[in-house]
Amino acid sequence: MNDASIRTLINGYRQGYSLEQPFYTSSEIFDFEWQHVWKKYWLFAGTTAEIPKPGDYFVYTLQNDSIIIIRGNDGEVFAHYNTCRHRGSLICLEEKGHAPKLVCPYHQWVFEKDGSLFKARLMPENFDKSAYHLHPVKITAVGGFIFISLSDYPPPINQLETDFSPFLKPFKIDDSKIAYRKKYTLRTNWKLIAENFRECYHCGPAHPEYCSAVIGANMKESADEVLAEKKVDWQNKGLATETVEFTDQSFHFAIRYPLRPGVESYSLDGRKVAMPMGDHTDYDAGVVGMVVYPNFWMDAVSDYMWTMRLTAISASCTLLDLCWLVDADATEGKDYNTEKLIEFWRITGEQDWKLCENNFKGIESSRYSPGPYAPAEYDVVKYIDWYINRLKEGIRSGRNSFE
């Protein structure tokens, strides 16, 4: 597939219908969207809860790029390409760890946390260390969420910061901890997971546990009355309630919606599963949901937060990294039980992963043809519009930054 046929496909997009096959299966489209979506936008990397102390680091791998995310001496976060400036070796070999200085395991070149070259053994007298800083990656932390961008000129993120902060503040992510993490490698296109998380047309038949916790998820009942009532309570407690909708130019979304009356948390029996997080003092904050295109989904209830980092590996392969966060003061066995904490989203998630893999297999058919989205899938249409507009921008600009 050459540029002209990519252009034809993009321009032939028919709103209200699922995308043509190559958007889900073609490696050329994948490369194109990697350039114009993934390398241009902000990507969720993790939370500050994962690297509480200076020198704590973790590594995020995006295609061939391993990125070191490390906490600096003054609490700030840095991101560097994990490739030594001498002969290119990986510097950090583990997925996470602690390093007072970053030392290349091959010939022991030593870098500071901020990426500057501290020492290179046996190099000539006139060797200019300042020319061998680790290659930097753009990074920002928003209320405990760490976003990086592989672009040197990423889109502005200040509106996201303004919009997310009031929702995130009560959770005090900096004072939370990772109770559990789980990875899934799925044989599906990353957009099918994104589509799945933008509609509840499938929820009734597919997610009995989820529907038992969330009013209206089954498309058979209205949540309006409960929502109206709850909104007053939340506002009285100072909790953010105004939905942040996607706009044509934005890439983030936030919402607070109610649990079914009597339900305290996302759990199989509806009961709480941990102590309230951060500033929360009860189990009545509903659900805070957040999305950042292209790779971040989050759902938080009063007692825990569930983050989903999506990483596109290829047109047919997607990696999911899931984290369950609880208050830093919560003790496993006493304040929460890990299995109880995670089972709601483990079960609901695994129902979705299977749907998304089967969706992909069917789309691979030579006779797959785009079908009509149901009215209940209006948010999927919005998402696909956003995606197609990014590709159109890519065609126009030919560049992968907001320069």
Next chain:
Amino acid sequence: MNDASIRTLINGYRQGYSLEQPFYTSSEIFDFEWQHVWKKYWLFAGTTAEIPKPGDYFVYTLQNDSIIIIRGNDGEVFAHYNTCRHRGSLICLEEKGHAPKLVCPYHQWVFEKDGSLFKARLMPENFDKSAYHLHPVKITAVGGFIFISLSDYPPPINQLETDFSPFLKPFKIDDSKIAYRKKYTLRTNWKLIAENFRECYHCGPAHPEYCSAVIGANMKESADEVLAEKKVDWQNKGLATETVEFTDQSFHFAIRYPLRPGVESYSLDGRKVAMPMGDHTDYDAGVVGMVVYPNFWMDAVSDYMWTMRLTAISASCTLLDLCWLVDADATEGKDYNTEKLIEFWRITGEQDWKLCENNFKGIESSRYSPGPYAPAEYDVVKYIDWYINRLKEGIRSGRNSFE
């Protein structure tokens, strides 16, 4: 490799010599033959014995296409592409099963056995269901053998039906059952298996068990006398005996040949292994052998039938699905013992799979050059001629149907 070099290779075919390397190893040639052989001809999918009741189905996967083969309400068979007309999900997730209606697991669109859309939840009033029939696949059943074609205009199959019916009738496949099935994924080109099954030049040294059952397979003795004698017996019993030879335009073959005197069945000790199938009343029907290009081989003795469905996965990978059929009234443990039933063809087959894999590995060599077929390999030459003629047709037509 571009079209011009494919054309040059095809036109350079030297009759009497094995094919040039790219016919066995090149993915471009594979794509070309997929278009002009596999997507144009009839492919054996399975037997009606596998889906006795309305709603019984099995799935056959060809490249990216999953095909549902399902028994209809009136005993007829339907074939559909296994991709939902809503957002493309697989509908049938299992290799075989039973379904009164075909329900997509994602958003519960419901299709009839004949592929028509019965119900789509929450769609608008004016939604036209008749426009969302499952994409159909051509299908026909011949004496219990189910053939499908991925072409909308496949070649006529009536001559095959006429020729096969008298051979198949006594086996009553509709009243038989699958006693055992076994899959092999081989690292070899599909044509090397086809070649292997069109010559017995290798049988003497490679297949001691087979040679002990079949006169002449070792190329050291004549079967003429026994055959002449047997033919009279068979004709007296009303059994078909006239060999159906491949012609320039046909793609099917049938033969009846004798077992070694005293041998009752294809078994290690020459004894019968099951009750006679269908209308057979003794163990004296010899062997019925059938071939349908490009993917079907069958050998049947009085008491069981062995079918081989060959599926090309790539230039270097071939999938074999083997079935052993016995009379529906036969009971395992009483009328037959599975291990005794299958061991003859399991052993003989595995000898061949190994030969075919080693043949492929040697052909991959940069110095492989086509060698001369031995006189005993005349049927391989015939097969290769047929294959090359299909590719030549492909060059001429540029289309993958008989339109």
Next chain:
Amino acid sequence: MNDASIRTLINGYRQGYSLEQPFYTSSEIFDFEWQHVWKKYWLFAGTTAEIPKPGDYFVYTLQNDSIIIIRGNDGEVFAHYNTCRHRGSLICLEEKGHAPKLVCPYHQWVFEKDGSLFKARLMPENFDKSAYHLHPVKITAVGGFIFISLSDYPPPINQLETDFSPFLKPFKIDDSKIAYRKKYTLRTNWKLIAENFRECYHCGPAHPEYCSAVIGANMKESADEVLAEKKVDWQNKGLATETVEFTDQSFHFAIRYPLRPGVESYSLDGRKVAMPMGDHTDYDAGVVGMVVYPNFWMDAVSDYMWTMRLTAISASCTLLDLCWLVDADATEGKDYNTEKLIEFWRITGEQDWKLCENNFKGIESSRYSPGPYAPAEYDVVKYIDWYINRLKEGIRSGRNSFE
């Protein structure tokens, strides 16, 4: 990547800096270097110790080519492409074995050790056997080392023979045996292993065991004095001591250097691990090191020899075959203990394999950029120069031989 961009990359080589990424990761560069380095030069295949008797053979696989190396009736060695001249099957199926004649397992064509066709069953009267010799491969044995070339016109090897013979003679490889062999499949480019073995800048931190045996390996002490003293001893014993340096046109290297005073062998405790090999009578011969570009490294001490055969599988995959040779008269359990014999190089090697794999992973980064070699890495520069010059020759000649 097309020819023009390969040319640009080669011409843009900046001496003193590690290579640009595509030299390590691109499959097109890999194909180019396969043509102009691997298919043009001599490749180490193994030792004569592996095939002591006529009919003994082993198989060496290079890309898709399986090569049979077999000892002839008069002690000479032959190499043939392992593909039958009938229909191309592999002839030798095992990695090593013994065969009075080479018989194809498919249709039993029989070849002599020298590759001539001895017998082809059931072929026509007028069949010309002389036209179906196995395709030959160039082969030569130097002091027990077997080299083959996939070129019909490989570079002259007589200077290597002259230079290596005095070093190899005392080891009497023909009277030695393989005590142990071990394979590693590494996810790294073959040149990164070559680079690793041409510098000791990494040895101090990475190889404590190696540094305890070799003076100066840690870059903190001089070996000059010990070397000067030892040289006199060695010359008095008739041992070769003159280093054979790489030149612009040569592809081989040999050296003798001292072990740390008091150290007898390459072993963890510095003690001898086997009886002296061949003509050696003590443990005082130091280390003989040899390199033949592109695929051979060897280190020998008085009591054992360690050979490393490197085989490039793809840009990102390299196979190592390691052998430990001891005197043929040595008996395991009595004269040597296998674990003691191999642990020094197993440990040191595995340290290197890990470094080379991590080096490759870092080089895969989109931000990898060539870095400056340290002064201590001068021999790596020399090696890279050789490599780049071969590619430049390739550009000029367009051919893969010295014709």
